[in-house]
Amino acid sequence: MGWLIKxxxxxxxxxxxxxxxxxxxxxRVQLDDVANDAADAAxxxxxxxxxxxxxxxxxxxxxxxxxxxxxxxxxxxxGGVEVTVAKTAPSYxxxxxxxxxxxxxxxxxxxxxxxxx
Numbered sequence: 161m162g163w164l165i166k167x168x169x170x171x172x173x174x175x176x177x178x179x180x181x182x183x184x185x186x187x188r189v190q191l192d193d194v195a196n197d198a199a200d201a202a203x204x205x206x207x208x209x210x211x212x213x214x215x216x217x218x219x220x221x222x223x224x225x226x227x228x229x230x231x232x233x234x235x236x237x238x239g240g241v242e243v244t245v246a247k248t249a250p251s252y253x254x255x256x257x258x259x260x261x262x263x264x265x266x267x268x269x270x271x272x273x274x275x276x277x
Contacts (some may be wrong), residue, residue, distance in 0.1 A: 166254065174185050175212060176207055179191075180251060180252065180253055180254050182265055183249040183251055183264070184199075184249040184263050184273055185245055185249050186195045186249070187248075187249035187266045188199050188213045188268060189245070190202065190222045190226075190227075190247075190250050191228055191246070191266055191267075191268040192246060192247055192268050192270070193267045194222065194223055194226045194228050194268075195243055195245045195269060195270035196270045197222055197226075197238075198218075198219040198220075198222040198230065198245060198273075199222050199242065199243045199270040199271060199272040200272050201218050201219065201222055201274035202215040202219040202233070202241040202243065202272065203240055203241045205218045206235065206241065211263065212235060213234070215231045215233075215241060216230075218246050219233055219241070219243050219273075220233075227247055228245040228247040229243055229245065229246050229247065230243060230244070231244045231267065232244035233271075240271055240272045241271070241272040242269065242270070242271045242272075243269070244267055244268070244269045244270075245267070245268055245270075246265065246266060246267040247266055247267055248264055248266070249263075249264045249265075249266055251264050259261070263268070
């Protein structure tokens with residue numbers, strides 16, 4: 161019976177490590193979609209009514225509704241919209257280590273004309 165407890169504890173520990181390490185990867189994939197959607201929607205808004213403020217509000221609304229923050233919004237002279245969205249990936253242990261903090265603060269950039277970059 162003791163070996164069964166060790167196996168169960170080992171599996172639980174392995175699962176916790178996978179969740180801790182995989183959390184920023186999952187957040188980055190989710191943010192990629194959010195950033196692209198925010199940039200595309202903002203670009204459509206600018207094309208429709210020409211309002212920079214309205215386009216930024218649309219991009220910010222998309223980011224917030226999907227659990228992210230809009231940290232950069234630009235409309236370069238060549239056209240299109242560039243955005244950066246960010247969120248903190250969940251962590252129970254590793255984020256507390258100074259060396260790992262930046263890994264859990266995830267940012268993704270997107271451009272309405274070329275997708276992610």
